[in-house]
Amino acid sequence: MALLSVIAIDGCKNNKTKMQKELLTFIKKFDSVVQPLSKDASLAYWNASISGKDDDWAKAEELNIQLTKVFSNKEDFAVLNRIKEADAITDELLKRQLDVMYNAYLGNQVDTTLLNSIIKMQTEIEKKYSNFRADVDGKKLSDNEVEEVLKTSTSSAVLQSAWEGHKAIGPVVAQDIINLVKKRNEIAKQLGFNTYHEMSLKLSEQDPDEISKLFDELDNLTRDAFAGLKGEIDAFLSKRNNVKTEELMPWHYQNRFFQEAPAIYSVDLDKYYKDQNIETLTTDYYTSIGLDIKDMIANSDLYEKPGKNQHAYCIDIDNEGDVRVLCNIKPNYNWMNTMLHEFGHANYDKYIDMQLPYSLRNPAHTFTTEAIAMFFGRMASNAQFLVDMKLTDTADARIVSAEGFKVLRLEQLTFSRWAQVMYRFEKALYADPDQDLNKLWWELVEKYQMIKRPADRNQPDWASKIHIATSPCYYHNYLLGELLASQFNNYITVNVLKSDNFGQCYYGKPEVGQYFTEKVFKPGARYSWNELIEKATGEKLTAKYYAGQFVN
Numbered sequence: 242m243a244l245l246s247v248i249a250i251d252g253c254k255n256n257k258t259k260m261q262k263e264l265l266t267f268i269k270k271f272d273s274v275v276q277p278l279s280k281d282a283s284l285a286y287w288n289a290s291i292s293g294k295d296d297d298w299a300k301a302e303e304l305n306i307q308l309t310k311v312f313s314n315k316e317d318f319a320v321l322n323r324i325k326e327a328d329a330i331t332d333e334l335l336k337r338q339l340d341v342m343y344n345a346y347l348g349n350q351v352d353t354t355l356l357n358s359i360i361k362m363q364t365e366i367e368k369k370y371s372n373f374r375a376d377v378d379g380k381k382l383s384d385n386e387v388e389e390v391l392k393t394s395t396s397s398a399v400l401q402s403a404w405e406g407h408k409a410i411g412p413v414v415a416q417d418i419i420n421l422v423k424k425r426n427e428i429a430k431q432l433g434f435n436t437y438h439e440m441s442l443k444l445s446e447q448d449p450d451e452i453s454k455l456f457d458e459l460d461n462l463t464r465d466a467f468a469g470l471k472g473e474i475d476a477f478l479s480k481r482n483n484v485k486t487e488e489l490m491p492w493h494y495q496n497r498f499f500q501e502a503p504a505i506y507s508v509d510l511d512k513y514y515k516d517q518n519i520e521t522l523t524t525d526y527y528t529s530i531g532l533d534i535k536d537m538i539a540n541s542d543l544y545e546k547p548g549k550n551q552h553a554y555c556i557d558i559d560n561e562g563d564v565r566v567l568c569n570i571k572p573n574y575n576w577m578n579t580m581l582h583e584f585g586h587a588n589y590d591k592y593i594d595m596q597l598p599y600s601l602r603n604p605a606h607t608f609t610t611e612a613i614a615m616f617f618g619r620m621a622s623n624a625q626f627l628v629d630m631k632l633t634d635t636a637d638a639r640i641v642s643a644e645g646f647k648v649l650r651l652e653q654l655t656f657s658r659w660a661q662v663m664y665r666f667e668k669a670l671y672a673d674p675d676q677d678l679n680k681l682w683w684e685l686v687e688k689y690q691m692i693k694r695p696a697d698r699n700q701p702d703w704a705s706k707i708h709i710a711t712s713p714c715y716y717h718n719y720l721l722g723e724l725l726a727s728q729f730n731n732y733i734t735v736n737v738l739k740s741d742n743f744g745q746c747y748y749g750k751p752e753v754g755q756y757f758t759e760k761v762f763k764p765g766a767r768y769s770w771n772e773l774i775e776k777a778t779g780e781k782l783t784a785k786y787y788a789g790q791f792v793n
């Protein structure tokens with residue numbers, strides 16, 4: 242008996258050593274292939290998005306295909322799978338690398354024909370979206386132009402035709418999307434998941450039940466406050482458009498989806514930024530909290546150029562400190578917010594511990610880096626920020642303080658109710674793509690956004706939201722980012738600064754930069770996201786601080 246157990250332990254030890262050795266060999270090979278390849282791919286993408294040239298785009302695409310090939314390799318995955326099943330890795334960092342690589346490979350382990358047909362279907366749908374122009378009273382309008390009409394017109398008839406013109410994309414793509422959803426579900430089933438929604442969440446280490454619980458919690462916390470604000474919105478819009486509140490329709494809400502707050506307050510934040518150097522303000526702000534961004538600013542591309550990508554993003558080129566930001570700065574509120582946002586991402590990437598193994602030199606989750614970006618982006622409407630950055634005086638800031646906060650609260654609550662619709666719709670869509678989706682969509686819109694379905698409307702209005710087709714099962718991460726931004730704000734105020742002023746901008750407080758560096762940035766992906774959040778704030782992710790900040 243004794244002898245047997247000694248043999249068993251020995252066998253166990255041998256297996257452990259063998260597995261560990263095998264994993265180390267795998268990692269060495271993985272790093273030597275993936276690190277240079279993904280650096281090349283990032284550089285190519287960066288160059289293409291600045292030049293806009295076909296040749297540059299072709300190069301970026303080619304490198305991307307090569308990278309995807311690495312992760313769809315069946316033999317490599319078999320090695321990872323065997324090591325994982327043996328469950329013999331005990332070293333914390335090795336185990337974590339194994340999990341991260343395993344998840345990255347798993348999503349690509351389906352037959353190539355299926356994968357390719359999905360890529361093709363998605364590209365076709367994207368083309369239909371790009372080529373679509375809303376037909377509004379004989380004129381063809383782009384999305385931006387439709388948004389402009391919805392924001393500026395006060396004629397119900399004009400608003401209705403713009404809104405309906407935009408929704409006409411729905412019937413063009415709806416059946417394609419349903420087919421795509423079914424294909425995506427096939428992938429999920431091949432890999433042992435019930436639906437593609439479940440698969441997407443689980444592969445990014447999110448437990449669908451846990452995420453649903455957070456959304457329920459947030460729904461309960463925000464419902465009454467939103468209903469109150471919705472009353473304010475309706476009163477304002479009814480007067481502005483000269484219609485009775487009970488006659489307000491979806492096209493009166495100044496946005497195609499009512500995902501952004503209508504402009505019901507009079508505060509004008511642009512005026513504080515119109516004569517300012519946004520780049521300098523960003524550098525000064527981050528320097529004052531102890532985060533040096535000068536090196537990254539120097540490598541970035543911050544102003545408009547012909548052919549250049551018109552939006553903004555941050556990219557970690559090599560996971561070794563070469564972090565760059567693309568922007569198209571104009572001196573206004575939006576770009577101040579965006580610069581603070583993107584350099585929030587950039588700091589996260591820059592200050593990740595470079596001693597970590599390569600595959601862990603990433604944020605814990607896409608939404609944890611989103612949270613940092615949102616945390617700093619919010620400063621652009623913060624009254625104390627305007628004072629500390631010498632953009633206004635204290636007396637004026639008192640006025641901004643009340644109004645600026647009201648704007649932020651309205652933006653947050655409006656977005657949070659919209660995100661509820663998106664999360665619940667996608668979950669139900671993948672669970673049963675054959676159900677009456679038009680009905681489901683409007684039931685969710687009425688329940689969460691509290692706006693009225695136009696009488697007898699039975700159109701695939703859900704299909705007019707491009708994210709459902711092209712960025713599936715991802716939208717909820719934006720809301721999780723906002724929740725975490727509020728959780729950080731609370732933790733830092735109470736525990737780092739020992740204060741009860743929750744509206745600070747943290748200018749001149751290097752302990753804030755130090756907190757983020759030590760507790761959030763440095764660990765990279767060495768912990769799963771909720772473990773990281775618990776270590777950094779003493780609690781798992783919760784909706785209560787978001788509610789505390791924006792409800793009341």
Ligand SMILES: [Zn+2]
Nearest residue numbers: 582586611614
């Ligand atoms: Zn972001």
